[in-house]
Amino acid sequence: MNNITKNYMDIRYMDIMASGDSLLHRLDPRAKLITTLLFIVAVISFDRYTILAFIPFFIYPIVLISAGGLPAGYLLKKILWVSPFAVLVGIFNPVMDREIIYHIGSIGISGGWISFFSILMRFLLTVSAALILIALTGFNAVCQALTRLGVPRPFVVQLLFFYRYIFVLVDEAERMEMARSLRSFNSRSMDFRTFISIIGHLLLRSLDRAERIYLAMRSRGFDGNIRMIKTIKLGWKDLTFVAGWAILFIVFRMNNIPMRLGDIVMEVF
Amino acid sequence: MHMADALISPAIGTTMCVVSAGLIAYSCKKVRETADDRKIPLMGVLGAFIFAAQMINFSIPATGSSGHLGGGMILSILLGPYAAFLVMASVLVVQALFFGDGGLLALGCNIFNLGFFPCFIVYPLIYKKVVGNEPAKGKIITGSLIAAIVGLQLGAFMVVLETLFSGISELPFGVFVLLMQPIHLAIGVVEGIVTAAVVIFVWNARPEILNAATHSKQIGQISITKVLLGLIIAVVILGGALSWFASTNPDGLEWAMFKTAGVEELESEGWIHESLSALQKKMAFLPDYGFKQNEPRAEPEASSELSWPAIEPGTSVSGIVGGGLTLFVILLIGFFLRRRKVA
Numbered sequence: 302m303n304n305i306t307k308n309y310m311d312i313r314y315m316d317i318m319a320s321g322d323s324l325l326h327r328l329d330p331r332a333k334l335i336t337t338l339l340f341i342v343a344v345i346s347f348d349r350y351t352i353l354a355f356i357p358f359f360i361y362p363i364v365l366i367s368a369g370g371l372p373a374g375y376l377l378k379k380i381l382w383v384s385p386f387a388v389l390v391g392i393f394n395p396v397m398d399r400e401i402i403y404h405i406g407s408i409g410i411s412g413g414w415i416s417f418f419s420i421l422m423r424f425l426l427t428v429s430a431a432l433i434l435i436a437l438t439g440f441n442a443v444c445q446a447l448t449r450l451g452v453p454r455p456f457v458v459q460l461l462f463f464y465r466y467i468f469v470l471v472d473e474a475e476r477m478e479m480a481r482s483l484r485s486f487n488s489r490s491m492d493f494r495t496f497i498s499i500i501g502h503l504l505l506r507s508l509d510r511a512e513r514i515y516l517a518m519r520s521r522g523f524d525g526n527i528r529m530i531k532t533i534k535l536g537w538k539d540l541t542f543v544a545g546w547a548i549l550f551i552v553f554r555m556n557n558i559p560m561r562l563g564d565i566v567m568e569v570f
Numbered sequence: 571m572h573m574a575d576a577l578i579s580p581a582i583g584t585t586m587c588v589v590s591a592g593l594i595a596y597s598c599k600k601v602r603e604t605a606d607d608r609k610i611p612l613m614g615v616l617g618a619f620i621f622a623a624q625m626i627n628f629s630i631p632a633t634g635s636s637g638h639l640g641g642g643m644i645l646s647i648l649l650g651p652y653a654a655f656l657v658m659a660s661v662l663v664v665q666a667l668f669f670g671d672g673g674l675l676a677l678g679c680n681i682f683n684l685g686f687f688p689c690f691i692v693y694p695l696i697y698k699k700v701v702g703n704e705p706a707k708g709k710i711i712t713g714s715l716i717a718a719i720v721g722l723q724l725g726a727f728m729v730v731l732e733t734l735f736s737g738i739s740e741l742p743f744g745v746f747v748l749l750m751q752p753i754h755l756a757i758g759v760v761e762g763i764v765t766a767a768v769v770i771f772v773w774n775a776r777p778e779i780l781n782a783a784t785h786s787k788q789i790g791q792i793s794i795t796k797v798l799l800g801l802i803i804a805v806v807i808l809g810g811a812l813s814w815f816a817s818t819n820p821d822g823l824e825w826a827m828f829k830t831a832g833v834e835e836l837e838s839e840g841w842i843h844e845s846l847s848a849l850q851k852k853m854a855f856l857p858d859y860g861f862k863q864n865e866p867r868a869e870p871e872a873s874s875e876l877s878w879p880a881i882e883p884g885t886s887v888s889g890i891v892g893g894g895l896t897l898f899v900i901l902l903i904g905f906f907l908r909r910r911k912v913a
Contacts, residue, residue: 312668341675346580349738353893360900367907383670387574390739397740413740420576420738427575428670435667443667453598455610460660462614467621467664474622496628497764500639501771503626504619508779511615515608525610563892 311379312467315432318371319439324538325369330438330446332539336546337434343550344426349416350402353560355426357553361546362429369437376436380428391420440464445529454526461527462514469510474503572665572680573729575673579736586732587678593686594659597652609653616645617657621664630760639768640761642688643718647697647769648779651689658685679732683725692721705773705780711766718762719755726754 319326325333340361347354366373398413435443441461448457477499481491491499515523552558575583601609623639641661645654659681665671672680700713730746733739739746773780 315668338674341575341673342580342583345575345578345583345675345738349740353889356893356896357900359897360903363900363904364907367904370908380670386572387576390577390733390741393741393745394739397742416738416740423576423738424574427673427675431575431666431674432668432670434674440664440667453595453602455598455601456594456656456659459610459613459617459656460663462611463617463621463657463660464614464664466615466618470615470618470622471625474626478626490629491627493628493767496626497767497771499626500623500764500768501775503623504768504772505775507615507619508612511612514615515611518611559892559896560889561892562895563888563890566891566895567888 314375315436316439318436319442321370321437323369323437325365325437328437328542329533329535329539330442331449331533331535332543333434333438334443334446334450336543337430339543339547339550340430341427343554344423344430346554347419347423349419350412351419352415352422354553354557355419355422357558358426358550360549362426362433365433365437369433371433371436376429376432379432380425383428384424387420387424391417394420441529442531442533445531445533449533458525458527466510466514470503470507473506474499477503572662572672573676573683573732575676577733577736577738578676578679579738580675582732582736583675583678585678586682587675590659590678590681590685593655593682593690597655600652601656604652609649613649613653613657614660616648617660620645620657620661639764640688640718640722640757642684642721643693643697643714643761643765644768646689646693647765651693654693655685655689658689679728683728683732687724687728688717688721691724692717696720705769707770710769710773711763714766714769715759715762718765719758722754722758722761723751726750 340358344355344358365371366376394417395411395413398416399411401409402412403410403415438446441464444457444461444464447460448454481495481499482488601613620639620641624641626639642654642658645657648654649657662672662677662680662684666674666677666680697713697717700716701709727747727750730743730750733741733746734743741749769780
């Protein structure tokens with residue numbers, strides 16, 4: 302499968318996940334968006350040597366993935382796929398910070414390794430939260446939430462157009478790429494001239510398409526707004542969802558729970 | 571060069587989010603004022619075009635690597651800076667949500683790094699100046715090349731600054747700059763050449779598209795002073811937003827000073843002056859913050875209750891035991907939720 306198709310399938314698949322039906326899927330998108338942001342802020346507000354205190358936070362992605370019936374392995378694979386930048390920047394920490402700050406038995410661990418693993422855990426938590434948001438909510442509902450939260454309308458409307466036409470234009474790009482590949486004996490690499498010609502034609506077709514879309518919508522009464530049939534309303538379930546998680550995040554943020562638990566266990570034995 | 575949530579501090583993340591949100595609001599206002607609603611479907615479709623085009627790669631001769639279309643520059647040339655900025659922001663939103671590229675809080679950083687510089691700095695100040703109102707092949711190539719290189723250099727430098735001030739990575743400033751700038755010089759050259767080639771292609775095939783874009787009223791009138799003024803206002807509003815994080819900062823004094831500056835600003839009449847001084851304070855304050863973050867062990871009391879409580883074998887064992895236990899409990903909860911789901 303080539304690159305274009307893979308990315309496209311990804312979006313499709315996330316969209317299908319979002320059309321699922323669970324208690325979590327039915328929550329108000331605003332509630333999920335706000336909870337996700339609270340989660341991310343709580344996680345990244347820890348200092349750089351935090352590892353242990355992050356562990357309780359895994360309850361959020363794990364509960365949402367389990368209760369929402371999301372494919373955990375697929376999401377994990379997606380997270381690993383985008384990790385290179387964080388890993389590349391983080392891997393310098395063990396090189397720069399060699400001071401031993403921690404001992405397990407006789408093995409010393411430098412601050413750099415701890416902060417590197419801290420970055421990896423931050424990454425895992427924050428990226429999974431973002432992916433879970435879209436997998437449980439769907440793009441259109443997120444846009445609806447954005448409008449209701451006061452994001453200016455032109456931005457949201459073109460965001461909806463954008464999302465709608467990704468599917469169309471990616472299909473188009475894929476057909477062009479396949480045609481090129483077949484005409485050049487399945488050669489993988491593309492020379493510059495061909496590349497520009499494909500991109501240029503894709504651009505011209507997109508411009509024409511935008512004009513046709515505009516005229517078609519205009520004749521159907523488009524006035525610059527997109528209206529949704531599904532209305533959203535904040536109910537007690539949504540408020541409980543936000544408040545419950547918020548309290549949990551604050552508790553996890555203020556207390557190092559694994560450490561306390563460990564102390565208690567060690568005292569017993 | 572997408573910034574990730576894992577590498578930024580809440581202060582930097584919120585600052586950049588507020589700045590980018592301000593720029594989005596301002597651009598929306600501009601688009602609504604100047605453009606007909608024809609532009610909104612066009613923006614969406616061109617965003618999808620950028621997305622689809624980025625999936626097509628060409629092989630760069632003799633390097634074994636591949637290049638693709640950037641985005642910010644070509645959008646600015648076709649749509650004008652305000653609409654282009656909104657489209658660029660949308661592309662980044664979709665990348666963050668669907669691919670986890672970057673992160674939600676880091677979106678502010680990414681929109682600024684990849685949208686602000688090409689649309690509001692490089693396009694009006696370099697590309698427009700070089701190409702002028704009468705495009706020609708040579709001018710388009712020179713303009714695109716310089717603009718793409720400068721835009722990416724500025725963006726890459728912002729990534730370095732944001733990472734540095736966040737204090738999560740320990741990469742020293744010099745090393746990080748030496749890593750980022752040359753890489754993005756190469757990327758910039760490729761993006762510049764591709765942008766120029768696509769613009770020339772469109773110009774040869776359908777010159778009226780470029781002419782319409784060049785002569786539309788909206789594009790000539792970008793006012794940098796207004797944009798900068800908006801940025802300054804955003805930074806002042808941050809006074810309030812940042813003070814929210816005061817509890818995570820070891821030194822309350824600077825936070826208090828900053829907060830006071832924010833309060834004074836509301837009561838004062840000469841608010842431009844005040845906001846400038848608040849900006850100055852912020853500038854003076856951020857490096858300090860980054861510096862402190864770089865040496866957390868110099869002030870052990872600052873983070874003792876939250877991070878790594880003590881350095882002795884006894885606690886380390888209980889830490890591992892407790893961590894394992896917590897993880898086990900969480901996995902158990904997940905397992906039962908899933909079981910119930912299947913049953």
